[in-house]
Amino acid sequence: MKLAVDGMGGDHAPKSVIDGVLRALNEFPDLEVQLYGNKDTMRPFLTAHDRMQVIHCEEVITNDDDAARAVRRKKDSSMAKMLEAVKTGEAHACLSAGSTGALMAGGLFQVGRIAGVERPALATTLPTLDGQGFLMLDLGATADAKPEYLLQYAIMGVIYAREVRGIQNPTVGLLNIGTEDKKGNELTKAVFDLLKASDVNFVGNVESRDLLTGVADVVVTDGFTGNMVLKTIEGTAGIMFKMLKEGFMSSMKTKMAAAMMKPQLKTIKDKMDYTEYGGAALFGLQAPVIKAHGSSNATAIFSAIKQCDLMVRHNVCPTIEKTIQA
């Protein structure tokens, strides 16, 4: 698999990106990487590898750039070059831990939508108590959704869950404000009927309260709600970790307690850390475009590369195309 990587994106770039890439090259003998970025900035972290090609780019897209136009304006940026490699066929997939907005806009513009897909959707695997995780989409690619979009999100999500996560007949839940059939706003009521009438293994409405206990393999929602829920989970978990840390640091006694609970606290942190499941994928484009979390470390980059590899190897994009157009 030929993968184009944005070496400059993310809070810990380029180090964590390069470390993750090198680890993946060692584990996947078929992987070939095109690493885009500023050679001077990347040099201290680079080790030569015969399956890694380093391509110098002068520019970097930051979160301060206007997301919608960034890729078009900074044509020599690592992200734009990476997307172009997918467009021209030099790479099968691409990966960046940089600006989500720029990657979404650029992915749509450069890589392009699969014919028949109404809107692309941003999807990620979120943690559950049992460690299985579930796929949620859309997380914010499209703010205003129509019912048909969510039906397509479900179809795309099922293909991903089956091909990449190896789930035989993935269940699909509709995120809603109640589990009863007639609950919801105009959008979810209409989507409920569409999903009910479709071929997907629809288990009905699911509530945001129950998401992390695991209620369905794939949960569909509009991009506004999905983004809101994702950020609420992050914010709530973050606040609780912060309060716990303050509590554990408050005296000698609690510091001892922290030492005694260290392995268990690490387990909780790892469980809540959804970057372990890979990055967020932009579904509905002609090739996998993966967004690793901005705070990605080498392990998260490695997981995201593994995800790209599975998506390419299992023909996720061609299967979506075939299914949507059927």
Added chain:
Amino acid sequence: MKLAVDGMGGDHAPKSVIDGVLRALNEFPDLEVQLYGNKDTMRPFLTAHDRMQVIHCEEVITNDDDAARAVRRKKDSSMAKMLEAVKTGEAHACLSAGSTGALMAGGLFQVGRIAGVERPALATTLPTLDGQGFLMLDLGATADAKPEYLLQYAIMGVIYAREVRGIQNPTVGLLNIGTEDKKGNELTKAVFDLLKASDVNFVGNVESRDLLTGVADVVVTDGFTGNMVLKTIEGTAGIMFKMLKEGFMSSMKTKMAAAMMKPQLKTIKDKMDYTEYGGAALFGLQAPVIKAHGSSNATAIFSAIKQCDLMVRHNVCPTIEKTIQA
């Protein structure tokens, strides 16, 4: 203040309701309570009080009842009787820890909307790190909102924050998927412009990720999103407490750590427990209709009664009426 109380609503009713009522009667010398419920069920927990009148009701509304029709169908239920007392003017406000849906539908039907208020909104005070909390609305009274509704939510929220929470010039934030001015879906973009042009102390868009760190005194959103975010906070905090408990229970060593961290863990639990701030209020009705959390203990009921008292004493409903109609 004359308060009508549903003695039968909530997971720990009637005990926790009665305990909370008795505590409030002791603390507030002006409080008179009409307690509605099944006398036989309530008797073991009752202590006579000269400012408490107990009114027997045969029926109880449960979560299994059809929320929209429950109050109309079960006319002799504690909730229906309680709402009727407000309607006839026998009580100034009412309080129930029973079915939210039934209380919302019954409140609208029996107590009625203030003329000029487009839609009632469910509001509650949620916790923040600094212990101040913030008011969020709508939490689910109206699933499909129009921009004008959210402007009214802001106006009502500001009056409540000022009169009940004692905040001089409350700040208002619009819950959105980004903090930038142009972010959002069609609804939030339109609301942004309305709030910008209004008299409220609007601080712009706020993200769900930052809510619990305290970003505004009043946060407005549509009922679908508000309900989703509220339940996500509850679900995420619940899962984390569950994982923590499992961690602390896993060995002798971690059990010792739990004992050493007990006061700090209690502080975290208390901070996240928003029932301490009172119940959820249905704004836009002609009198305060308060919904205490289903899992309310006596303290939560007491807090909710205090909230009713403040709302009546500070003329929240008449002020909303005057402001909306101005």
